[in-house]
Amino acid sequence: MLEELLIFTRGGLILWSSCRALGAAALKGSPIDALIRSCLLEERSGDASFSQDNYALKWTFHNDLGLVFVAVYQKILHLLYVDDLLAAVRREFAQIYDPKRTAYDQDFTDIFRQLHLEAEARAEEMKKSKQALSSRPLPPAASHKTDPKASGDSRPNAAKKKKKGKDDSDDADYTAKEALPNGNGTFKAQDRVLVLPKQGKENGGPNDNGAFDVSKLQRLRKNDRKNNTGAADNGAKKLTTKPSETKKKGKQDRVWDDKPSNKKLDFTDPADERGDEVTDHMAVNQGESMMDKDDNLSSDSEEDEQEVEDGPPKKKGWFSSMFQSIAGNNVLDKSDLQPALKALKDRLMTKNVAEEIAEKLCESVAASLEGKKLGSFTRISSTVQTAMEEALLRILTPRRSIDILRDVNAAKERGRPYVIVFVGVNGVGKSTNLAKVAYWLLQHNLSVTLAACDTFRSGAVEQLRTHARRLQIPIFEKGYEKDPAVVAREAIQEASRNKSDVVLVDTAGRMQKLADLSAVPTARLIDGILLTKFDTIDDKVGAALSMVYISGAPVMFVGCGQSYTDLKKLNVKSIVKTLLK
Amino acid sequence: MDEWIRQAESWVGQAEGWIRQQPPEQIYVAAAVVAITILLLITVSCLKSSKPNTIVLSGLSGGGKTTLFYQLRDGSAHQGTVTSMEENNDTFVLHSEQEKKGKVKPVHIVDVPGHARLKPKLDEVLPKAAGVVFVVDAQDFLSSMQAAAEYLYDILTKATVVKKKVPVLIFCNKTDKVTAHSKEFIKKQLEKEINKLRESRTAISSADISDEVQLGVPGESFNFSQCLNRVTVAEGAGSTGNVSAVEEFIREHVKA
Secondary structure, eight states: EEEEEEEETSSEEEEEEHHHTOOOOOOOHHHHHHIIIIIIIITOOSSEEEEEEEEEEEEEETTTTTTTEEEEETTTOOOOOOHHHHHHHHHHHHHHHHTTTOHHHHHHHHHHHHHHHHHHHHHHHHHHHHHHHSOOOOOOHHHHHHHHHHHHHHHHHHHHHHHOOOOOOHHHHHHHHHHHHOOTTTTTGGGGHHHHHHOOOOOOOOOOOHHHHHHHHHHHHHHHHHHHGGGHHHHHHHHGGGGGGSSEEEEEEOOOSOOOOOOOOHHHHSSSSOOOOOOOOSSSSOOOGGGOOOOOOOOOGGGOOOOOOOOOOOOHHHHHHHHHHHHOOOBBHHHHHHHHHHHHHHHHHTOOOHHHHHHHHHHHHHHHHHOOOOOTTTHHHHHHHHHHHHHHHHHHHHHSOHHHHHHHHHHHHOOOOOOEEEEEOOOSSHHHHHHHHHHHHTTTTOOOOEEEOOOOOTTTTHHHHHHHHHHTTOOEEEOOSHHHHHHHHHHHHHHHHHHHHHEEEEOOSSSOOOOHHHHHSOOOOOOOOEEEOOGGGGOHHHHHHHHHHHHHOEEEEEEESSTTTTTTOOOHHHHHHHTTT | OOHHHHHHHHHHHHHHHHHHHHHHHHHHHHHHHHHHHHHHHHHHHHHHHHSEEEEEEEETTTOOOOOOOOHHSSSSSSBBBBOSSSSSEEEEEOGGGGSSSSSOEEEEEEEEEOOOGHHHHHHHHHGGEEEEEEEEETTTTTGGGGHHHHHHHHHHTTTHHTTTEEEEEEEEOOSSSSSSOOHHHHHHHHHHHHHHHHHHHHHHSSSSSSSSSOOOTSSSSGGGGGSSSSSSEEEEEETTBBBBHHHHHHHHOOOO
């Protein structure tokens, strides 16, 4: 049964609540707030649904009036009629809505009861008709296709969760997609999924795993398609593995056509292989780290209006659409938004944003613009552009403060060193950037210790030792072939003995037992992102966006060069501008 | 096409002739009247825009800003609120003043969402503010102390706030709850946290936050009285209607 249907404004005021109006029990916890914070504000409003504790939530917007409609129900129940009901509620409520009124109880409660009954009845009918369909005897060739369709509908929850559309047409789309892998023999993982449809039984509840496999299949398929697009694919492949890993402080990688030259950072002295004697006394003061330098925002260039003439011709006549855009009564609908969104999505992908992310973002923007009335003298493309800019700004703005120095001071007060673990794939630039961060911390008069836990790669410890020598900071090392977790733990103990403020831990690129590294048994997620090799990418800054979107972690540093001072903060406004140029 | 051009030309000629026929004084008077009207309009609009009369409700997410907004406007919090995704912007006469006889000036209040991702909205609104109400959750204070202090620090160090000496009211909300802290306690804790922030932020000195201003007196522990703009602390409860402190603040600072 539907637990609650809530109608509220985007400003936060609840206009009508089915719980209160019908006298049902209130919800446990506050799933609505969780929905807003972790989904709608994170630009994931294109998702099909959201779940929290044992509630599942679905929502829809009325963008013109600025209203949000949310339906909450028990996750274990697979209610078919929710999308239908939400659409109907939106339609009816929009007719009686008045910006000045704040109480809709008498009017709307009856309407809602009626709509609810109608929606439930419709769903029952549909279920019965589908059941009747599947019980008829079918030819074997067709059974291949219709069985997935039948069981696809008897697994409404899974289907609903992964489907993006709300109508029957999308239902068919989805089952068609499901049917495709049936014929296509290249996906091994789907063997389990195939078994269910072939038997043609109506399994009561699907495993969520079954549904998840299919969605992973879809993603894999998309990735496959993308293989032809070159640079984007590596980023995407790494993305699909990212969410399942738990790391401390992650660094993300890029695949570049031209590798940066290593000239500047080749400090190995041919004279001495141990490198101890040569006092390559680099002055600790190599100038102000770029972290502390002002970033000049050119605010006047914000007015550059690019005339985007690449929009394909609209379906309506040119004159009438022109007239409407001047009169300002144009209501945006999905078909209008599609061309503009597609153009934007392509532009984002040329800037190296992963396709999945670009897709999700475009959906989220579409969800927030559908049904909105265009102001007069505005084109669709400019509205979409503005909406996308706002969305990007929201994603890249950090959710919490990223003041490392403050956290270090807080840890200092507690008498323990502040530990930063650098994690990332091979070749991404961890050790280099670790040295840069050490330099920056030194500039702020904090005592730093390095811990060489990369016990796998030959030369890693020497590399760190060289850095330690140049920066004149202590390094804790135990050589190679040792358990990195043990080394790390001892390093932290040593650092607290020496009253060191910060410990920077270097790890190997290969997936060592990262779980062991944490002194606390609780699994940790990525706290922050350090983007490397930013200087080599011109304007292809999309990876920053992909990483932030997927992990939800803020970008704390940006590495932009080979020397110690090349460490910057992320300038959100300029990134957004570059992405949409 | 040509015909139209010719038509237009003939009209222009007619107008010219007509103007020449009028006595010159009339024309001068007419021109003068037009000029004076334009001047008047410009000066009036200039005067109006230079005096901001917006009160900004800010604070962390969940502090009770939207509830406060509706209390001020309608006298009740209606059916409750959820996390705001957008600002609430309205000009109205305070609910408690609606029964007063005589002319009561409406106030313009903007309730800015407190969620961290929507921080840029605050920057848009602050330049026009005549006063800022910083809403603090007195019940849940300790867990959000650091974040609240940071938010407050950001407001107090904005160049526009310091230059225009915008007054700030720290409103401790939810004091109707049993576990709420007192306003003195909150004030002291905020001062301590801001002190710590001062030290770590000055380390970053001329970083990317280009419009930050130095707070307080270096060398001395931070105190709200060291701010150039007036900072006051008050308490109340949005959900029960105990918002008189805020109303006084508004009446004091919004010029009639």
